[in-house]
Every structure is written in C-alpha cells, then in structure tokens.
Amino acid sequence: MLTNELRQELIDRAAKAYHKAYAPYSHYSVGAAVLTDSGEIIDGANIENAVYPLTVCGERVAIFKAVSEGHLHFPAIAVVTRNGGTPCGSCRQVMAEFGLDTVVLIADINGNLVNTYTVRELLPNSFGDADLKTS
Amino acid sequence: MLTNELRQELIDRAAKAYHKAYAPYSHYSVGAAVLTDSGEIIDGANIENAVYPLTVCGERVAIFKAVSEGHLHFPAIAVVTRNGGTPCGSCRQVMAEFGLDTVVLIADINGNLVNTYTVRELLPNSFGDADLKTS
Amino acid sequence: MLTNELRQELIDRAAKAYHKAYAPYSHYSVGAAVLTDSGEIIDGANIENAVYPLTVCGERVAIFKAVSEGHLHFPAIAVVTRNGGTPCGSCRQVMAEFGLDTVVLIADINGNLVNTYTVRELLPNSFGDADLKTS
Amino acid sequence: MLTNELRQELIDRAAKAYHKAYAPYSHYSVGAAVLTDSGEIIDGANIENAVYPLTVCGERVAIFKAVSEGHLHFPAIAVVTRNGGTPCGSCRQVMAEFGLDTVVLIADINGNLVNTYTVRELLPNSFGDADLKTS
Numbered sequence: 082m083l084t085n086e087l088r089q090e091l092i093d094r095a096a097k098a099y100h101k102a103y104a105p106y107s108h109y110s111v112g113a114a115v116l117t118d119s120g121e122i123i124d125g126a127n128i129e130n131a132v133y134p135l136t137v138c139g140e141r142v143a144i145f146k147a148v149s150e151g152h153l154h155f156p157a158i159a160v161v162t163r164n165g166g167t168p169c170g171s172c173r174q175v176m177a178e179f180g181l182d183t184v185v186l187i188a189d190i191n192g193n194l195v196n197t198y199t200v201r202e203l204l205p206n207s208f209g210d211a212d213l214k215t216s
Numbered sequence: 217m218l219t220n221e222l223r224q225e226l227i228d229r230a231a232k233a234y235h236k237a238y239a240p241y242s243h244y245s246v247g248a249a250v251l252t253d254s255g256e257i258i259d260g261a262n263i264e265n266a267v268y269p270l271t272v273c274g275e276r277v278a279i280f281k282a283v284s285e286g287h288l289h290f291p292a293i294a295v296v297t298r299n300g301g302t303p304c305g306s307c308r309q310v311m312a313e314f315g316l317d318t319v320v321l322i323a324d325i326n327g328n329l330v331n332t333y334t335v336r337e338l339l340p341n342s343f344g345d346a347d348l349k350t351s
Numbered sequence: 352m353l354t355n356e357l358r359q360e361l362i363d364r365a366a367k368a369y370h371k372a373y374a375p376y377s378h379y380s381v382g383a384a385v386l387t388d389s390g391e392i393i394d395g396a397n398i399e400n401a402v403y404p405l406t407v408c409g410e411r412v413a414i415f416k417a418v419s420e421g422h423l424h425f426p427a428i429a430v431v432t433r434n435g436g437t438p439c440g441s442c443r444q445v446m447a448e449f450g451l452d453t454v455v456l457i458a459d460i461n462g463n464l465v466n467t468y469t470v471r472e473l474l475p476n477s478f479g480d481a482d483l484k485t486s
Numbered sequence: 487m488l489t490n491e492l493r494q495e496l497i498d499r500a501a502k503a504y505h506k507a508y509a510p511y512s513h514y515s516v517g518a519a520v521l522t523d524s525g526e527i528i529d530g531a532n533i534e535n536a537v538y539p540l541t542v543c544g545e546r547v548a549i550f551k552a553v554s555e556g557h558l559h560f561p562a563i564a565v566v567t568r569n570g571g572t573p574c575g576s577c578r579q580v581m582a583e584f585g586l587d588t589v590v591l592i593a594d595i596n597g598n599l600v601n602t603y604t605v606r607e608l609l610p611n612s613f614g615d616a617d618l619k620t621s
Binding site: 377379432433434436437438439440441442443444445447466468472473474475476477478482483485486 | 512514567568569571572573574575576577578579580582601603607608609610611612613617618620621
C-alpha cells in the first residue's frame with residue numbers, strides 16, 4: 082500500500098538523486114525514484130549529452146535501472162525538480178510500457194509534494210503494444 | 217478556419233503519406249499531414265532503423281519537414297494508421313513545443329476520422345520551455 | 352557522378368538550410384542537404400525541443416524528408432555548421448541504414464569544404480539489420 | 487590496469503546482464519557491463535518499448551546507471567550479444583561524452599571476446615561539447 086510515509090520516502094530518495102544529475106547543458110536537474118512491486122526503491126537522475134537528442138531524463142534512468150534489475154511493475158514514481166516540473170511525453174510513454182496505474186508524485190527540491198497523477202492521466206488514450214498487434 | 221473539408225483533406229494527405237512509410241521492422245506504418253498557419257499541408261511517414269531508438273514517427277517527420285521550411289505554428293495535424301492509433305508521448309511533446317492548441321485528427325487508412333483531440337488534451341500539464349527558465 | 356560542381360551545390364543548399372534551424376536552446380545551428388540517387392537535393396536543419404532528448408539534428412531532418420518522399424539511396428550529404436562540426440553518432444547510424452558508401456561533406460557557413468568522409472569511415476564496423484537477423 | 491582477468495570479469499558480468507533484457511519487440515538482447523575508474527562494475531541490458539524510438543540499448547543502460555551513481559570516467563565497457571554485434575552510433579556518442587579512451591570489449595553470449603576497440607576508433611572525428619562552445 083502506498084502510505085503517506087512511503088510516498089515521502091520516495092520523494093526524499095528522488096531529492097537525493099537530484100544532486101547526482103549530469104546536466105552541464107541545460108542546468109536543469111531532475112531526480113527520480115521508482116518503487117518496485119517487491120518494495121524496493123531505485124533512483125536515477127538526468128544525464129545530458131553535447132548531442133542533445135542523446136540526453137536522458139531522470140525518470141527514465143530510474144526506470145531503466147529498475148527494469149535492468151528484473152522489475153517490471155511500479156506502483157509509484159517520484160520526480161523532483163527545482164520547480165515541480167512534470168515528466169515529458171517520452172517519459173510518460175516509457176512509464177506506460179510498464180503500466181498505466183503507476184502513481185506519479187511531483188515534488189520540488191524541498192521535498193514538498195506539488196501534484197499527484199497516474200500515468201493514465203498524464204498520457205490519455207496512449208499508444209501501446211496492443212496497437213502494434215492489430216492487423 | 218478548420219472546416220470539415222480541410223479536415224478531410226488533411227486526413228487524405230496523411231493516408232497517402234502512409235504508403236511512403238519505411239517500416240521493415242515493426243511493419244506498422246504511420247502517415248501524417250500537418251497544416252501550417254499559412255495554409256500549406258506538409259506530410260510525412262514513419263522511418264525505422266535497425267537500431268530501434270533511431271526510429272522516427274510519422275507525426276514527427278511531418279512536423280520536422282514543416283519547421284525546417286520555416287513554419288512554427290500548426291492549427292491541425294492528421295495521423296493515419298491501420299487501426300486509428302494515437303500519437304506516442306514523444307510526438308505529443310514535439311507537437312507541444314509548437315503549441316498546445318493544435319487539433320489532432322486520428323483516422324484509419326480508409327480515411328475515416330476516429331477521434332479528435334487537442335495537444336493539450338493528449339499531454340495534460342505538459343513540460344515546456346517555461347520550466348527550463350525557472351530558477 | 353559526384354562532380355565538384357555538384358558537391359558545391361550540396362554545400363550551398365546546406366548553408367542556406369542552416370538559417371532555417373530552430374535552435375533556441377543550444378544556439379548551435381546545423382544545415383544539411385542530401386543528394387538522392389535520382390539527382391534531387393533535399394535539405395533540412397536541426398529542430399530542438401525544451402525536452403532535449405526530443406531534439407533532432409539537421410542531417411536527420413534532411414534524410415527523413417528524403418525517405419518520406421520515397422528516396423532510399425543517397426550518394427552524398429553535406430553538413431554545414433559554424434565550425435565544421437562532424438555528424439553525431441546517431442546521425443551516422445541513420446545514414447548507415449541507407450548505405451555505407453554515402454559521401455559526407457563537412458563544411459563551414461562560408462561554404463568552405465572542411466572534410467570529406469564516407470559513412471563507413473565515420474561509423475566503422477557498424478551495427479545493422481544483418482545483426483538483428485542472426486540467431 | 488585492465489588485466490585479462492578484469493576483461494573477462496567484465497564480459498562475464500555483461501553476459502549475465504544479457505538475460506535481464508526486456509526485448510519483446512526485436513528479440514535481440516544486449517548485455518553490457520561498465521568499469522568505473524574506482525574499480526566498480528555496473529551492468530545493464532536493453533529495454534524496448536512499443537514506441538520503438540523510446541527503446542534504449544544495453545550499453546546506455548549500464549552507463550546511465552553508473553553516471554547516476556556519480557561515476558564519470560570509464561576505463562572499459564563489455565558488450566554481449568548473440569552474434570558479437572558492435573554498439574550503435576548513439577551508444578558510441580554516449581560513451582564519447584565520458585571519454586574517447588574507453589576500451590570496448592565485444593563478446594558473444596558464450597563469453598568469447600570477438601573484438602576490442604576504443605571509443606575513438608568506433609567514433610572517429612567525433613562531435614563533442616567543444617563544438618558547441620565555438621562561436
């Protein structure tokens with residue numbers, strides 16, 4: 082169950098990861114922490130590149146780490162930025178690959194919760210693997 | 217004004233572009249046609265790559281073509297797939313860069329309109345350049 | 352045949368496209384022009400996004416335009432930047448999808464040729480669809 | 487120092503990570519393991535998406551994990567596929583962001599070393615942050 086305590090723990094982990102960002106180009110750091118269905122918390126931060134298209138967002142780094150360690154279901158993810166920015170469309174789609182019910186906690190760097198969404202709310206009528214399988 | 221006639225013309229152009237897709241890996245073709253604020257229609261199709269991350273969607277090809285020809289505002293875009301699939305999160309974000317009011321017409325390959333959205337509806341509470349500028 | 356005259360025409364078209372770049376984040380413009388095997392020249396420029404990973408390079412815009420118009424083979428591509436920068440690894444891979452023999456002309460904004468390569472030279476021992484088909 | 491023993495350990499870790507790939511679309515798995523300059527080994531695997539452009543390669547997952555944990559220099563990276571495939575251009579560019587001297591060990595799933603390169607060899611005359619800073 083996603084208790085208030087667990088929500089705050091996720092936000093705190095994302096706020097800690099925020100400081101690991103490699104963002105020399107945009108100077109906009111993002112920290113994220115994903116909760117796995119086995120109760121682990123795995124964090125990540127954005128990693129930029131002189132070739133801008135090769136930049137990766139903090140949300141995706143956290144999810145990629147978790148998936149590469151065998152996790153495929155995520156009850157919640159926390160995202161921390163200086164202004165409480167929401168995930169980009171690409172990150173929403175990567176979240177959607179692993180489920181539309183994931184709770185997305187948006188917080189600022191002081192650890193204050195700004196907004197709460199589900200992936201389904203952030204990416205309504207999403208494209209997915211069922212589309213690819215139609216003929 | 218986005219008349220019914222103009223909507224159908226956009227869908228027809230997208231349906232024609234559908235057949236230009238280079239999709240040897242997914243075999244899922246996407247055609248798109250964007251309307252510029254000067255009244256031009258510019259189309260595109262998806263272009264895949266053996267390195268899947270380097271694939272580009274049809275919506276983005278149409279928008280990239282239009283922007284590279286000096287257009288920055290798009291009243292509408294039509295998207296055609298075999299099943300009336302919606303744009304992915306990445307394409308929604310690329311649309312959002314150029315305005316949230318763009319009308320997105322979703323159609324099937326028979327030219328039937330399946331759904332109509334705005335970019336704002338498809339990408340609620342979107343991230344944008346205003347976020348980058350916060351301090 | 353890729354005559355000196357044709358090479359210069361490609362560079363000039365890329366230099367012209369350079370000024371169509373949408374690069375409000377990096378302020379680094381890229382113009383490109385690709386030659387199709389039917390002798391057409393199709394140009395493009397880089398298009399950035401507040402979400403940096405959704406940025407697309409000028410080389411890819413030119414290639415995407417050409418492919419979406421039915422072209423799949425490119426004898427040459429010219430790339431123009433203020434300092435004669437080379438294509439990124441992603442663009443090299445997109446070029447490779449359509450052939451390793453494409454000549455890559457690197458020029459500065461004054462239209463001076465700085466370097467000439469083939470895609471094979473820029474992406475040695477490249478990954479490609481033959482890899483995907485192995486079992 | 488990159489001893490033969492350490493090289494084999496990297497390859498073995500990449501071969502183990504190979505089995506963590508999430509590759510339901512291409513069915514082409516990639517395992518990778520990166521060595522940090524403090525001697526840690528961090529692994530990753532490729533993670534695909536129904537939206538192909540949102541797929542990420544195994545090499546990048548390993549590097550993203552390492553960077554998000556504070557590492558910025560990598561003496562070596564091992565890559566394991568069923569056929570000894572080389573890294574794509576995008577991964578080469580992500581490697582280049584953190585240094586051109588990284589040794590890239592290409593191996594097959596039996597743990598046999600197939601090829602050894604440096605990033606400089608795989609991405610000659612690479613684009614980098616020095617290009618962005620020119621005026």
